[in-house]
Amino acid sequence: QVQLVESGGNVVPPGGSLRLSCATFGLNLNTYAIGWFRQAPGKDREGLLCQYKNGDPTYYATSMKDRFSVSRDNVEPTVYLEIKNLRPGDTATYYCGAAWGSCLWDQADFNYWGQGTQVTVSS
Numbered sequence: 001q002v003q004l005v006e007s008g009g010n011v012v013p014p015g016g017s018l019r020l021s022c023a024t025f026g027l028n029l030n031t032y033a034i035g036w037f038r039q040a041p042g043k044d045r046e047g048l049l050c051q052y053k054n055g056d057p058t059y060y061a062t063s064m065k066d067r068f069s070v071s072r073d074n075v076e077p078t079v080y081l082e083i084k085n086l087r088p089g090d091t092a093t094y095y096c097g098a099a100w101g102s103c104l105w106d107q108a109d110f111n112y113w114g115q116g117t118q119v120t121v122s123s
Contacts, residue, residue, distance in 0.1 A: 002026040002112050004096050009117030012086050020081040020117055022096030027112065029053070029072065033103045034079040035060075035110060036070065038092035038119075045095065050103035051079065058103040086121045093118050 004027070008020040022034060035050035047060030048068050057070045067086075072079045079096065094117050097110035104110065 002098070004098060004112055004114035006094060006096055006114040006117040009094060009119045011120045011122060013123050014087060014121055016086050016121070017082065017084045018086065018119060020083070020094055020119070022079045022081070022114060024077050024079070024098070027077075027098055029074055029077045029079070032098040032100055032111070034070075034072075035097045035099060035103060035107075036068075036079075036081045037095045037097060037107065038090075039095070039116075040089075040092040043092075045107065047105075047107065048081070050099070052101075052103050060105070083119075086119075088121045090119060091121050 003025040005023045033052035036048040037045050039045040048064050049057045049059045051057045051070045059065050067084045069082045096114050098112040099110045
């Protein structure tokens with residue numbers, strides 16, 4: 001059974017950093033791309049970035065490149081999202097999703113989703 005479990009969300013002051021984790025179970029990271037998404041209250045879920053295998057990440061918006069990065073531990077196997085210089089506008093529930101074969105632009109094509117982890121940026 002495939003399962004994705006996000007963790008690492010917290011209340012962080014503006015300017016802080018966080019590393020979120022997406023632990024994967026029953027899923028081969030050599031065949032599934034992992035994407036990171038977020039959903040703020042009252043807004044649609046938006047894509048942040050996606051990585052297939054150990055390749056360069058695909059950013060869903062160029063504005064994400066400055067503060068968002070991805071890394072992975074293939075042994076665990078876990079994919080991490082690192083966020084720098086957090087802003088109040090980053091407050092959201094953060095999700096990871098898995099897509100077979102490649103990074104996809106349509107969220108509906110992702111096969112599996114985690115339950116999300118809450119990030120709140122507040123002083």
